[in-house]
Amino acid sequence: MSAVFTQEKFRGGIAADDKYWEALADGEFRLCRCAQCGTWMVPAHYRCGACGSWEQVWPLVEPLGTIYSWTRTRMAFPRTEARADDVPFVTALVEVDGTDGARIFGIVVDTGTAPHIGDRVRGEIRPGTEKSFGYPTIEWQLVDAPTPAPGAGSTEGARA
Ligand SMILES: [Zn+2]
Incomplete structure (x- = not known):
């Protein structure tokens, strides 16, 4: 049985990058981007450092x-x-x-x-x-x- 990352999550993280791992588990390469100004946020975090927005999008990216x-x-x-x-x-x-x-x-x-x-x-x-x-x-x-x-x-x- 293969492990699932949600059962084995590294401690100390803020889980902002969960969508990255969920997408990867689904076979998709998605990276975090600010929904307001478009700044890429990698590693992911909840608030955009450029504009202060709390909204993110996770577009498909070619690996x-x-x-x-x-x-x-x-x-x-x-x-x-x-x-x-x-x-x-x-x-x-x-x-x-x-x-x-x-x-x-x-x-x-x-x-x-x-x-x-x-x-x-x-x-x-x-x-x-x-x-x-x-x-x-x-x-x-x-x-x-x-x-x-x-x-x-x-x-x-x-x-x-
Ligand atoms: Zn922004």
């Missing part, structure tokens, strides 16, 4: 963007111990096209080569698992990258 930063994780940290079998894996912070620079984290599918800042990526939504505490994830695939070898890359990261 396409550019790597802003990335890192290779080589050990399992306390909150990622469930992923110990997956290390090393690469995560990236991706600037999403058409969102004035909104950035979203995700695993990068291993192609056997290191990604570069500025690489173009397309996201694929993956369902929540026990390893992701029930949170669905977005997995970034390098655009025009060579096809991963069979068995390389996965929802849970990739092995070297």
